Amino acid sequence: MEFDEGELRAYYDDAPDDICLSDIDLTNIPRHVSMIMDGNGRWATERGLARHEGHIAGVDSLREAVTSSVRLGFDVLSAYAFSTENWKRPQQEVDLLMHLFATTLLKELPLFYQENVRLRFLGDITALPEKTREVFEEGLEKTAAHTGMVFALAVNYGSRAELARAARLVAQDVEAGRLKADEVDEDEIEKRLYTSGLPDPELLVRTSGELRLSNYLLWQLAYTEFYVTSKHWPDFSRWDMLRAIRAYQGRDRRFGGVVAS
Numbered sequence: 001m002e003f004d005e006g007e008l009r010a011y012y013d014d015a016p017d018d019i020c021l022s023d024i025d026l027t028n029i030p031r032h033v034s035m036i037m038d039g040n041g042r043w044a045t046e047r048g049l050a051r052h053e054g055h056i057a058g059v060d061s062l063r064e065a066v067t068s069s070v071r072l073g074f075d076v077l078s079a080y081a082f083s084t085e086n087w088k089r090p091q092q093e094v095d096l097l098m099h100l101f102a103t104t105l106l107k108e109l110p111l112f113y114q115e116n117v118r119l120r121f122l123g124d125i126t127a128l129p130e131k132t133r134e135v136f137e138e139g140l141e142k143t144a145a146h147t148g149m150v151f152a153l154a155v156n157y158g159s160r161a162e163l164a165r166a167a168r169l170v171a172q173d174v175e176a177g178r179l180k181a182d183e184v185d186e187d188e189i190e191k192r193l194y195t196s197g198l199p200d201p202e203l204l205v206r207t208s209g210e211l212r213l214s215n216y217l218l219w220q221l222a223y224t225e226f227y228v229t230s231k232h233w234p235d236f237s238r239w240d241m242l243r244a245i246r247a248y249q250g251r252d253r254r255f256g257g258v259v260a261s
C-alpha cells in the first residue's frame with residue numbers, strides 16, 4: 001500500500017538515539033505485520049498496579065501501532081488480543097477484557113474512519129458476551145467500505161480451533177458433494193481460515209520476551225520472521241515498530257531455497 005512520505009517523516013520526527021526512519025528501506029515494508037501483545041499483567045505488577053491497569057494501558061499502544069502501521073503503508077496489521085485459552089483466567093479479568101474490547105472499539109471508531117481502516121476479526125466472535133459481539137458487528141459494518149489498511153483483531157482465537165473448523169467446513173462441502181476429497185489442497189484449507197484472503201504475515205512481533213506461539217496462526221506463520229522484544233506491550237511504541245522492521249529487513253528469507261551468494 002502507498003504511504004505519504006511527508007506525513008510519515010513528520011510522524012517519525014524526534015528520533016531516539018538508536019533508530020530513525022532513515023534506517024528503514026521504505027521500498028521493503030512488510031505487507032502484513034502481526035503482533036502477540038503480551039505482558040500487560042507484568043507491566044502493571046512491576047508498577048504496583050492491578051493487572052487490569054496493564055490492559056487499559058495496552059490500548060494506547062495498540063492505537064499507536066495502528067497509526068504507525070497506516071503511516072508505514074502496511075496492507076494488514078493483525079493483533080492477538082484474546083486466545084481460546086484466555087477463558088481460563090479469573091472471571092473478573094475476562095469480564096474486564098470483554099468490556100474493554102467493546103468500549104475501546106466504540107471509542108476508537110472515529111480513528112478507523114479517519115485512517116480509512118477496515119476492521120476484521122479472527123476467531124469465533126459469536127461466542128463472546130452479547131454486548132461485545134454487538135459492538136464488534138457494528139465495527140465490521142461501519143468499516144466495511146473502507147479501502148485502506150485491514151486491522152485484524154484476534155479475539156477468542158486459537159489456531160488449533162481454526163484448523164479444526166477448516167477441516168469441518170471441508171468435510172461438510174465434501175459430504176454435500178460441493179468438493180471432491182482429492183481436490184482438497186492448501187488453497188481449499190486457506191479459504192476456510194479466519195484469515196482467508198489476507199497475505200501471510202512477513203513479520204511477527206511478540207512483546208514481553210516469551211519464545212512461543214501460544215496457539216497463534218500456526219498455519220499462516222509457516223515462513224514468517226519473528227521479532228521478540230523484552231518490552232511489555234504497554235511500552236511498545238512507534239519506534240519499536242521501526243526496530244522490528246529494521247530487524248526484518250536484515251533477515252535473509254530463503255523459503256527453503258539456497259543461501260544467496
Ligand code: IPE
Nearest residue numbers: 037038039040041042043081
Ligand atoms: C496480554 O497480556 C494480554 C492478554 C492476553 C489479554 P497478559 O495479560 O498476558 O500479561 P502477562 O503475560 O500476564 O504479563
Ligand code: IPE
Nearest residue numbers: 036037038080081082083214
Ligand atoms: C498470548 O498471551 C495471547 C495473547 C496475547 C492474547 P498469553 O499470555 O495468553 O500466552 P502464554 O500463556 O504466556 O503462552
Ligand code: MG
Nearest residue numbers: 038039040041
Ligand atoms: Mg501473557
